[in-house]
Amino acid sequence: GGFGDLFDLIEQAFGGGFPDWFTADRPSHGADLQYELTIALADVVTGTDTDLEITRQTECQRCEGTGAEPGTRPETCRACGGTGNVTEYRRTILGVMTTRRPCPECGGAGTVVRTPCSECSGTGVVEATQAVHIHVPPGINDGQGIVIPGQGDMPAGGGIPGDLHVRVRVQPHEVLHRRDQSLVMQLDVSFTQAALGDRVTVPTIEGEAEITIPPGTQTNDTVHLRGQGLPPLRGGARGDQIVILRVVTPTDLDDEQRRLLLELAARRGETIDPGDADKSLFDRLRDAFGS
Ligand SMILES: [Zn+2]
Ligand SMILES: [Zn+2]
Known part of the structure; x- marks a missing residue:
């Protein structure tokens, strides 16, 4: 998410190493999850709400995420005194250099679990499948992503959960093709229909509508159904359905x-x-x- 990018930028600014004051309280982040959701083209008109079954790492209920068997507590790490870091001193020609690195005993957590929770084996997280509500707004495009913050994995040992990324796929319609906010279809008309004019029924995204083929219609003439297209993502009036007419010459005259x-x-x-x-x-x- 956005915070991860911020950390990356700061890391670059400090030449690849975090200053101690910065890393000390930085919570660990869980992994983001990627899911795909397929919707019908008609759902783009109204938007849609659905529940996705998401399998993710969640906080272990038995130990409340501590990793310690109920009745016990994580103990302060003796190797680092609970700071999570160990400091090493090296004598060089420039003087004494100090470097800090994560404590190898506790992995930087500052605490150690002596009696691991039997449910999560001391990680503090368990895998669980839960329904996550997804709101797809009207006007969404095929391939567009929706981010649900905090619905990704909970990191082992606790911290900030990752995000859930849902990529929306819009199923192609049999007849109607999306062109921005317009829905475009091609309609074959006979040469007599084209010459004389006619009224015909065409499919729309929400059902059907009657259109007028004007007398003297030529191939590639269009009929617009106002407001029968798709809404813009930011809200506003719907586009049009555009019927492109194609005059068909008969090949089977008796x-x-x-x-x-x-x-x-x-x-x-x-x-x-x-x-x-x-x-x-x-x-x-x-x-x-x-x-
Ligand atoms: Zn547990
Ligand atoms: Zn330690």
Whole structure:
């Protein structure tokens, strides 16, 4: 977390070594935990609340985190007198140098457990699986992280627990694709629908809606459903759903449909020569017999 970064910065400032006054009371930090949570795209609209089963190191209830069997107490370390550090003196040409390092007897804790707790073997922590409430805000992006402070591992011997990092994965929708706050979909329309206009029902993130395909629609024309997109993460109005229209040319005309289209073309003053390859068997037979 943020404090860890601060310590790193200070450590760099002091050339890699903490001054004694700084390390003396620095509590140990537990490990951060990484979890993943998958939500539906529809959950991005409203946000969602869920409980995650988290397995983490928690304070041992039997010894209340001391590591000592109930009825006993951790004793002050005799090697370091409870300071957790040992000081060594070295004589050099520059004078007497003193260095401090963590006490090897107690590992820097300042106390030793003579009778370890039977539940946690003296570590003061046990593994436990607990439900942790996760609030996912509306507008969250795929891959975005949520940090729940203090829900990581409790360090052995006590201290400050780490944080729980939850990476949110947003499941792709079958039809709707996210583009910032917009939800984009492609809709095929027939060439007659495109020419004449139509009203059709399309899926939305929360159900369905009727849209109007205007007469004279071209491929890549769009229809906007205002406010049917996604909300911004910081709060505010929802984006739009954008329906991109694609005009589909028929490939399966029968003879009657072909005749009607040729008639339409003639009425529109278009001169069309489909060529032999596009003629039906009926047309070719008719041409052959000159009927
Ligand atoms: Zn215990
Ligand atoms: Zn010690």
